[in-house]
Amino acid sequence: KAGVTQTPRYLIKTRGQQVTLSCSPISGHRSVSWYQQTPGQGLQFLFEYFSETQRNKGNFPGRFSGRQFSNSRSEMNVSTLELGDSALYLCASSSRLAGGSYEQYFGPGTRLTVT
Amino acid sequence: AQSVAQPEDQVNVAEGNPLTVKCTYSVSGNPYLFWYVQYPNRGLQFLLKYITGDNLVKGSYGFEAEFNKSQTSFHLKKPSALVSDSALYFCAVRDDGGSQGNLIFGKGTKLSVKP
Numbered sequence: 306k307a308g309v310t311q312t313p314r315y316l317i318k319t320r321g322q323q324v325t326l327s328c329s330p331i332s333g334h335r336s337v338s339w340y341q342q343t344p345g346q347g348l349q350f351l352f353e354y355f356s357e358t359q360r361n362k363g364n365f366p367g368r369f370s371g372r373q374f375s376n377s378r379s380e381m382n383v384s385t386l387e388l389g390d391s392a393l394y395l396c397a398s399s400s401r402l403a404g405g406s407y408e409q410y411f412g413p414g415t416r417l418t419v420t
Numbered sequence: 421a422q423s424v425a426q427p428e429d430q431v432n433v434a435e436g437n438p439l440t441v442k443c444t445y446s447v448s449g450n451p452y453l454f455w456y457v458q459y460p461n462r463g464l465q466f467l468l469k470y471i472t473g474d475n476l477v478k479g480s481y482g483f484e485a486e487f488n489k490s491q492t493s494f495h496l497k498k499p500s501a502l503v504s505d506s507a508l509y510f511c512a513v514r515d516d517g518g519s520q521g522n523l524i525f526g527k528g529t530k531l532s533v534k535p
Binding site: 340342347348349350353360361362363364395397399407408409410411412413414 | 521
């Protein structure tokens with residue numbers, strides 16, 4: 306089956322602009338989560354959505370927001386971009402399987418550069 | 421507040437030897453614990469997850485992790501290391517007692533397996 310896809314893969318924006326990143330989960334997965342990875346701060350959790358509802362949330366300012374659609378696709382938006390928002394943004398989709406096990410797959414990420 | 425620590429920046433192991441990557445955590449409630457691996461040029465991958473139940477959790481690629489409540493540890497182990505296991509490993513913890521479901525990542529441990 307197709308993996309997690311993220312668009313765009315690369316993006317260059319200017320300080321003060323806003324950006325929207327998109328994530329399409331694996332078919333059948335209803336949970337989508339977002340992460341930020343930078344050399345300085347490492348991996349940080351942004352938020353997780355399940356069936357269009359935000360289920361978990363990280364410690365990011367309100368400039369970072371997300372949503373999930375009825376087809377489980379998700380978007381995250383960053384408004385008023387700052388230089389420090391330059392990062393690799395990763396999306397993952399997950400699902401609980403029959404028998405109680407769990408699977409999660411990450412997308413390749415969107416590399417955002419803020420100038 | 422929840423926290424997670426990976427005390428070793430790098431672990432070096434000879435191929436065929438057992439490996440351990442250490443992780444300790446601090447939470448106010450009950451922990452949800454995760455291990456992830458990031459291979460060079462292959463993105464982030466989920467290895468395993470502990471929520472409740474058996475203290476020994478089996479994951480992908482022959483890895484397992486042992487939950488030790490008294491020592492607040494969740495060390496990742498593999499009986500026989502492969503050169504292809506060389507990668508960056510991240511431990512993460514979610515506190516079920518609050519923090520909006522934030523997931524905190526460790527700084528990562530670079531595993532190097534030599535032939």
